[in-house]
Amino acid sequence: xxxxxxxxxxxxxxxxxxxxxxxxxxxxxxxxxxxxxxxxxxxxxxxxxxxxxxxxxxxxxxxxxxxxxxxxxxxxxxxxxxxxxxxxxxxxxxxxxxxxxxxxxxxxxxxxxxxxxxxxxxxxxxxxxxxxxxxxxxxxxxxxxxxxxxxxxxxxxxxxxxxxxxxxxxxxxxxxxxxxxxxxxxxxxxxxxxxxxxxxxxxxxxxxxxxxxxxxxxxxxxxxxxxxxxxxxxxxxxxxxxxxxxxxxxxxxxxxxxxxxxxxxxxxxxxxxxxxxxxxxxxxxxxxxxxxxxxxxxxxxxxxxxxxxxxxxxxxxxxxxxxxxxxxxxxxxxxxxxxxxxxxxxxxxxxxxxxxxxxxxxxxxxxxxxxxxxxxxxxxxxxxxxxxxxxxxxxxxxxxxxxxxxxxxxxxxxxxxxxxxxxxxxxxxxxxxxxxxxxxxxxxxxxxxxxxxxxxxxxxxxx
Numbered sequence: 001x002x003x004x005x006x007x008x009x010x011x012x013x014x015x016x017x018x019x020x021x022x023x024x025x026x027x028x029x030x031x032x033x034x035x036x037x038x039x040x041x042x043x044x045x046x047x048x049x050x051x052x053x054x055x056x057x058x059x060x061x062x063x064x065x066x067x068x069x070x071x072x073x074x075x076x077x078x079x080x081x082x083x084x085x086x087x088x089x090x091x092x093x094x095x096x097x098x099x100x101x102x103x104x105x106x107x108x109x110x111x112x113x114x115x116x117x118x119x120x121x122x123x124x125x126x127x128x129x130x131x132x133x134x135x136x137x138x139x140x141x142x143x144x145x146x147x148x149x150x151x152x153x154x155x156x157x158x159x160x161x162x163x164x165x166x167x168x169x170x171x172x173x174x175x176x177x178x179x180x181x182x183x184x185x186x187x188x189x190x191x192x193x194x195x196x197x198x199x200x201x202x203x204x205x206x207x208x209x210x211x212x213x214x215x216x217x218x219x220x221x222x223x224x225x226x227x228x229x230x231x232x233x234x235x236x237x238x239x240x241x242x243x244x245x246x247x248x249x250x251x252x253x254x255x256x257x258x259x260x261x262x263x264x265x266x267x268x269x270x271x272x273x274x275x276x277x278x279x280x281x282x283x284x285x286x287x288x289x290x291x292x293x294x295x296x297x298x299x300x301x302x303x304x305x306x307x308x309x310x311x312x313x314x315x316x317x318x319x320x321x322x323x324x325x326x327x328x329x330x331x332x333x334x335x336x337x338x339x340x341x342x343x344x345x346x347x348x349x350x351x352x353x354x355x356x357x358x359x360x361x362x363x364x365x366x367x368x369x370x371x372x373x374x375x376x377x378x379x380x381x382x383x384x385x386x387x388x389x390x391x392x393x394x395x396x397x398x399x400x401x402x403x404x405x406x407x408x409x410x411x412x413x414x415x416x417x418x419x420x421x422x423x424x425x426x427x428x429x430x431x432x433x434x435x436x437x438x439x440x441x442x443x444x445x446x447x448x449x450x451x452x453x454x455x456x457x458x459x460x461x462x463x
Contacts, residue, residue: 002045003184021068037061097126111354140435161218212253272407282414
């Protein structure tokens, strides 16, 4: 879809990564390779390769990071080392798409339209795609172990938000035009970006909701740095927070604004233990949401009524999402364990006309429809696992000064999880953030075990 510049910047991204990995630490290079890819690469422009996933905005930074780790830093990425029983979750995540393809060898006919059957070729392609999506998770787990590594992530997120605020402000005033002007096309529906007699900024992320969520995470990082009295060269901590808060308001997304307010209130005014508890609640709510929806025990209607008291338009949007979830979930239950697979088979069509009558907004319903309940457990289990591990680690972390950072990171991943219910924002940069939390948490737990073991040996030798 893109012009020559769009394909050129995709092609040179591995070269950008090689430069970063040659001149910076593996942590700095990884963060900027993944984050900057989200910030500047074109949306929906991709190179389609046989069997392999399309090389585009999501996959190009991951491939570039792999090249940097393997060829420049000479670091092998481990996917099963010291995982324990978690390795079964990894296997489930990679195997489910292949099994799904095998169980969907039947074609689907609806309203005169034909949806092709899946083959094992599709299964292998899906497994490779799953692998690429989760690579940043394992890079984060392996190379981000210390407090300084975790702090570096918060700093770069805050800086990235400040840098991105400039094109955001431009599009708030001039309308979303940068992607069109630079890459030659607008990647989505322009009408969806119109809000409150103005526009949601899109820049190079494809949708205003993605931009607003990115700024919400950057704001959470800035609040954390302020709370921990950590300064950057760019402005004072308080100015950074208030500035990013204004940018978030200008993004015109109610959901992201709620996340920002929640982050501010919890990080500024509650203890790390409470933040961890909230993160665990958010993770559990996300994990059990499909089951609660199937059993009709989730309070959809009260939430709609609450939203209606604030903004009728937002309430109608929620009602629309919940209605679509209901028809998609009903369809998904027909193949509840491994799902319907790709090629639009997970969607719902009019039986007479064959017209697609469903809208898949939430990541959870997309995963549930394509790969069933087992695919959902595998994908969202990874995210929840990082929060549960960090909660255990927080109880073993002796340094009181390091606990606020770990708690804020867990809260960040909790917000990422809960956002997958109404939206589909799960991309490589978010997998990287989750992997970093797991890497840091495991390092704390292992260090605690080693210290306890050393004390036992000293006690035995003294005795």
